[in-house]
Structure formats: C-alpha cells, structure tokens
Amino acid sequence: MLLSVFLALFLPCAGKGLSAAELSKLPEVAAKELPMGNECAVCLDDIEPEQIARRIPVCNHGFHIECADRWLAKHPFCPVCRGKIDRERLVVDPDGGDGEDSPV
Known part of the structure; x- marks a missing residue:
C-alpha cells in the first residue's frame, strides 16, 4: 500500500484533483455507517464513531473529511484502491442523493 501511495504522489499521470x-x-456519512472499517488510510488514525467521514462512492472507502479532501484535491482517485472518481457523475440529485449511487 505504501508503494501505491508513494507512486500516486509523484506520478505525473496522476491527473488533476477535484475542485472544492x-x-x-x-x-x-457517520463513521459507524462506513462499510469498510474505521481506519483512515490517509493519516492512519481511527475514525471515531461519533465523527462524520467522507465516503468515496465508487468503492465505499471512508476517510476523515479533512484527509479525504486534502488527498482528492491532488488526486482524482481513492488512496486505497485507486478507484477513479467519475467527475461527470458528481451531481446532486433532487432527492438528495449524490449521483454516483443512482442507476444509469
């Protein structure tokens, strides 16, 4: 995992990160709702049950909001599995959904 993080930080093909x-x-989401565990792979600290976390829809990995935003502002993919975030699907649905989970 450390190798993939290292490569992602320094590869020029990593791509432009996400805008604010x-x-x-x-x-x-509430940290207790994360399906993939409670460790933030960016800072390696636990996400406490009472904290709010950022979930990446393509893979459901979760992170501290600050950690996810700092990573994703530089890299448009998950730091754990490198699942690419589809910018075109980042729209808020009228129902309050996030677009990535809605059927196409």
Whole structure:
C-alpha cells in the first residue's frame, strides 16, 4: 500500500484533483455507517464513531473529511484502491442523493 501511495504522489499521470465544488458533492456519512472499517488510510488514525467521514462512492472507502479532501484535491482517485472518481457523475440529485449511487 505504501508503494501505491508513494507512486500516486509523484506520478505525473496522476491527473488533476477535484475542485472544492466537486469535493462538496461527495457524501458525508457517520463513521459507524462506513462499510469498510474505521481506519483512515490517509493519516492512519481511527475514525471515531461519533465523527462524520467522507465516503468515496465508487468503492465505499471512508476517510476523515479533512484527509479525504486534502488527498482528492491532488488526486482524482481513492488512496486505497485507486478507484477513479467519475467527475461527470458528481451531481446532486433532487432527492438528495449524490449521483454516483443512482442507476444509469
């Protein structure tokens, strides 16, 4: 995992990160609702049950909001699995959904 993080930080093909507007469209969930565990892979600290976390819709990995936003502002993919975030689907649905979970 450390190798993939290292490569992602220094590869020129990593791509442009997400804008603040795009980041704000990613879902925020209670840490206890994260399906993939409670460790933030960016800072390696636990996400406490009472904290709000940022969830990446493409893979459901969760992170501290600050950690996710800092990473995603530089890299348009998940720091754990490198799942690419589809910018075109980052729209807020009228029902309050995040677009990535809605059927196409």
